[in-house]
Amino acid sequence: xxxxxxxxxxxxxxxxNVGLARVAVAAFASGVDFNLSDLEEIKVAxxxxxxxxxxxxxxxxxxxxxxLSALLSDGSLEIEVEDAGQGIADLEQAMLxxxxxxxxxxxxxxxxxxxxxxxxxxxxEVGRGTRVKLIKSFxxxxxxxxxxxx
Numbered sequence: 001x002x003x004x005x006x007x008x009x010x011x012x013x014x015x016x017n018v019g020l021a022r023v024a025v026a027a028f029a030s031g032v033d034f035n036l037s038d039l040e041e042i043k044v045a046x047x048x049x050x051x052x053x054x055x056x057x058x059x060x061x062x063x064x065x066x067x068l069s070a071l072l073s074d075g076s077l078e079i080e081v082e083d084a085g086q087g088i089a090d091l092e093q094a095m096l097x098x099x100x101x102x103x104x105x106x107x108x109x110x111x112x113x114x115x116x117x118x119x120x121x122x123x124x125e126v127g128r129g130t131r132v133k134l135i136k137s138f139x140x141x142x143x144x145x146x147x148x149x150x
Contacts, residue, residue: 004072005031013054013064013083021050021068021081028070029077033139041116042077042136048109049081049132057085057130076118079134087126095122 007028011017022043029042050066058064067082088094095110113120119135 001074006069006071008067008069010065010067012062013058013066013085014062015051015054015060017066018047018050018054021046021066024068025070025079028072029136032072032077034077034136035139038136038139042079042134045113045116045120045134045136046079046081048112049079049134052109052132053081053083053085053130056088057083059086075138077136077138079136080131081134082129082131084129087128087130088122088124089126091122091124 005028007024009021009024011020025046026039026043029039034042046068050068053066054060054064057066064083064085067080069080069082071078110120110122113132113134117134118137119133121133121135122130123133124130
């Protein structure tokens, strides 16, 4: 695997850092030929993953740490959002629409992530935390049929 670029950010589990995560990933991904719609979808997926870490992983406590990393390689953008919070007891249930643990929210975070990204993988362990991996393939050039990197 050829790595073009990578970044890693750690920040406190404060809700104002959702915006930081969105902007950081958008700036990082802007070096690839993603269109504005793609960049908005990436930002929404990252917002959902980071919000989940803060709201559900750390139950809104601003004392946790969220790690955001991104990698450009082999025709795709890979983003990981990781927390060391409480983990997800029933991942299958959490992935269903409308099944969030907070009645004030819609429970569509994973639905949005899956609809906006090409692949979403979630690893979780109760009492140890959760890691969400989001993958978005580089846009395909209309003329060549190849990715923007070829």
